[in-house]
Amino acid sequence: MSKFTAIVMKAADNVATVTEKVAANTEVTMNVEGNLLTVCAKDMIPFGHKVAICAISSGEKIIKYGEVIGKATRDIQIGEHTHVHNLGGCRGRGDLEN
Amino acid sequence: MEFLGYRRTDGTVGIRNHILIMPTVVCANQVARAISANVKGTTWFEHQHGCSQLSPDAAQTARAFIGHGVHPNVYGVVVVGLGCEVVRAQEVAAEIKKQCPYKPVHVVIIQDEGGSYKAIQAGSIAAHHMVLDASVLKRQSIDVSELILGTECGGSDACSGLAANPSLGAASDLLVDAGGTSILAETPELIGAEHIIAGRAVNEDVARRCYATIKACEDSAKAMGVDMRGGNPTPGNIEGGLSSIEEKSLGCVYKGGSRPLQDVIGWAEKITKKGLIYMDTPGNDIEQLTGMVAGGCHICVFTTGRGTPTGSPIAPTIKVSSNTPMYERMKDNMDVNAGTVITGDETVQQVGQRIFAEMLEVASGKITKAEVLGHNDFGIWRIGPTM
Numbered sequence: 001m002s003k004f005t006a007i008v009m010k011a012a013d014n015v016a017t018v019t020e021k022v023a024a025n026t027e028v029t030m031n032v033e034g035n036l037l038t039v040c041a042k043d044m045i046p047f048g049h050k051v052a053i054c055a056i057s058s059g060e061k062i063i064k065y066g067e068v069i070g071k072a073t074r075d076i077q078i079g080e081h082t083h084v085h086n087l088g089g090c091r092g093r094g095d096l097e098n
Numbered sequence: 099m100e101f102l103g104y105r106r107t108d109g110t111v112g113i114r115n116h117i118l119i120m121p122t123v124v125c126a127n128q129v130a131r132a133i134s135a136n137v138k139g140t141t142w143f144e145h146q147h148g149c150s151q152l153s154p155d156a157a158q159t160a161r162a163f164i165g166h167g168v169h170p171n172v173y174g175v176v177v178v179g180l181g182c183e184v185v186r187a188q189e190v191a192a193e194i195k196k197q198c199p200y201k202p203v204h205v206v207i208i209q210d211e212g213g214s215y216k217a218i219q220a221g222s223i224a225a226h227h228m229v230l231d232a233s234v235l236k237r238q239s240i241d242v243s244e245l246i247l248g249t250e251c252g253g254s255d256a257c258s259g260l261a262a263n264p265s266l267g268a269a270s271d272l273l274v275d276a277g278g279t280s281i282l283a284e285t286p287e288l289i290g291a292e293h294i295i296a297g298r299a300v301n302e303d304v305a306r307r308c309y310a311t312i313k314a315c316e317d318s319a320k321a322m323g324v325d326m327r328g329g330n331p332t333p334g335n336i337e338g339g340l341s342s343i344e345e346k347s348l349g350c351v352y353k354g355g356s357r358p359l360q361d362v363i364g365w366a367e368k369i370t371k372k373g374l375i376y377m378d379t380p381g382n383d384i385e386q387l388t389g390m391v392a393g394g395c396h397i398c399v400f401t402t403g404r405g406t407p408t409g410s411p412i413a414p415t416i417k418v419s420s421n422t423p424m425y426e427r428m429k430d431n432m433d434v435n436a437g438t439v440i441t442g443d444e445t446v447q448q449v450g451q452r453i454f455a456e457m458l459e460v461a462s463g464k465i466t467k468a469e470v471l472g473h474n475d476f477g478i479w480r481i482g483p484t485m
Contacts (some may be wrong), residue, residue, distance in 0.1 A: 001404070004442070007260055017256050017339065019440050023161070048256035048339035048403070061156070062341075069345035082341070084327070089342030091289050092319045092326030 006030040006051060010066030017064075017084050021053070027081075042079040044050070050082040061097040062087050101245065102237035102276030102462040104170070107200035109246045110212065112170035113396045113461040115235055116141050116412050117228045118223065119176045122163055122190050123148030123183035129206070129214050130483055131177045133221040138227040140176075143411045143476035148185040156184045158448040160193075161366045162478055165392025167194035171412045173235070174202035174228035176221045181209030198244070202228050208477065211298030235461065244368055245461060248395035248413070249353040250283065250385035254323065254331075255338025255403025255420060259349015261449070262401035262420035267355035268450020269399065270374070274357040279299035280374050281390050282354035285315040286330050290344030291351040295376060301361045307362040311378045330381050334404045364478050368390035383408050385476030397461055398451060407431045408475050409468025414460045417467060418453060431467055 006016035011033045022028055022045040029038050030053070037053065045051050050064070056076040059070045069089045080086070104112040119142035122129040127144040134142035143166075158428025167175045167190065175194060184188060191205045204224035211217040218446050242412045249266055251258055269278040288295060292312045299305035319326045331340045361374040368387045369375060377385040377393060387398060391413045398413055400406070403420040405428040419425035422437030434456055438444035460466055 008258070019261060035309070046339065047423075048340070050256070050339065053163060064345060065348045067294075067344070067348050069348065070342040074468055083339070084336055084341050087341045089325065089327050092286075092330075093240050094320035094323045095325045097320055097323070 004030050006033045008053065009064060012066045013063050014054040014056055015062060015064050016050060016053050017048060017050055018045045019047070021045070021047045040079050042077060043081040045081050052076045052078055052080045053080045054078060056082075099242040099458070100239045101242060103121035103240040103456045105238055105240065105242075108171050108198065110170040111240050111396070114171040114412060114414065115232050116120055117172055117174050117176070117225055117232060118166060118172045118412060119141065119178065119225060120163060120167060121145070121148070121178045122185045122187040123180050123299040124189070125149070125183065127222065129195070129208055129217045132214075132218045133176060133178070133225055136222040136223040137229060138345075139233070140225050141411045141474060143474045145478055145479065146477055149183040150485040151184050151480075151484045153482070154485065155480055157286055158481055159367065159478050160185050160190055160373065162366055162388055162392045163190045163198070164193045165366050165368070165394070166412060167191075167390065168197045168201070169196060169394060171396060173232035175227075176204045176206060178206045178217065178221060179208070181207045189376050192324050196271040202231070213219060241277070242273065242458065243372070245273060245281040245397065245457070246281070246284070247273050247393045247457065248281045248387070248390035248398040250383065250386055250390070250398055251287075251353060251401040253402040253404035253406040253409060254335050254340060254346060254349065256340055256349075257420035257437065257440050258401055258403045259346075259352060260438040261446070262403070262418045263349055264446045265436045265439060265449035265453055266399050266401055266418060267352045268447050269453035270353065271357055272353035272450065272454045273457070274355065277372060279372050280355065281369065281377050281393070281395055282351070282374060282388055283377045283379040283386050284350060284381045285378050286314055286319065286326070286343065287347050287350040288312050288348050289316050290459045291347040294351050295354060295359060297395070298357070298374075304359055304362060308359070308376060311362055315352075338403050363393070365389040369393045369395065380479055382477060384475045385479045387475060388477050389479060397457055399457065400434070405431060407468060407471060407473060409466065409473030411474035413477060414466045415468045416453070416456055416460055420446050430471070433467055433473070
């Protein structure tokens, strides 16, 4: 198991969590419900942060644990670091009310 | 399955045998601290409240004090008041005595004693006798079904939801299957995961109260007119890889395991049912811990990714790290490492069994690191303005 460098919780997820710091332009390997998936990281991904494992369009839902964790605030390419700079929360958004 | 605990006269079970020095108002903190410093074998807490509060808010504050006083981990209580405050020491002591007639309870009122030194003397003498009497009690075998676990996470990172929280959930399931009780709390950290917890409710009423409780919390956050990100998830959560409250919540909810949800109760309300219970608390670690302990939780298992030292003054608090680098870096504070799930060296189930075994050891008297460090963290969830 330790050869994998990212964890994908559910097959529906479009992001993976890296289990070690990943340098830019390095391959990230993961087990998606029994299938090996390899993605090339475009950015440096800090330990515990997320990498996009599919292309995600602006406004599209970002899925982890098979559940919605937010929406893309711009287009995200496969292999991009996915975090607060390109992911917006959908909940507790008092700033979007009125 | 059994552990070694203290059987109280009314049949309740304690896993510690504390003498608690309790100020009912901020003005009594200094005297309470001095009494505890004078008498080895006592514990105490401090807080900023107990006065200038409106009645629903004062009642909630008093409930936290009374819940700590009647707690079966506490052998006896010295209640310290000033004399002119809203939350009256005499009334708190009387309620503790009413609920637990067998328990030694002594009241010290600073204004009545004639100042701080006399109050410290009176409280110290009372505490001195309680410590001697408490030391005679012996632990005995108690079935694990009598144990109440409080689950908590704080200083979370992205590994919390992948390793430590699912492992704690596995331990929670083991306890519930053995007939015990487990508390899931932290309402803000259920925003975005309400369908998961409500989906396990034993009936429609419990499910409806789950949704209503979490919606009320989200509405109060939105009333501030800002994105809650930055307040929760915190800057440290975000540095740890959590990008939104939903992501944090979906990792948090794993702590409650997979068993049916029996009930939803308010902050610091007495825990009376068996199985998995949801207590409405803030996400703030200290206010959550205080609420669960006031409700009667014996032991807290607290997962963390960034590393936090928190511990209750009366309920042992076991720290579980979500990742191995932090476990190695903060060994002063961490009791159990769940980072082995991230490295692939152990499964969630295996770590869950280790957490459960540690819970039984600690329930039987093994000291946690937060206890050695002398943590007595205590936070009151205020629901009204300060007058």
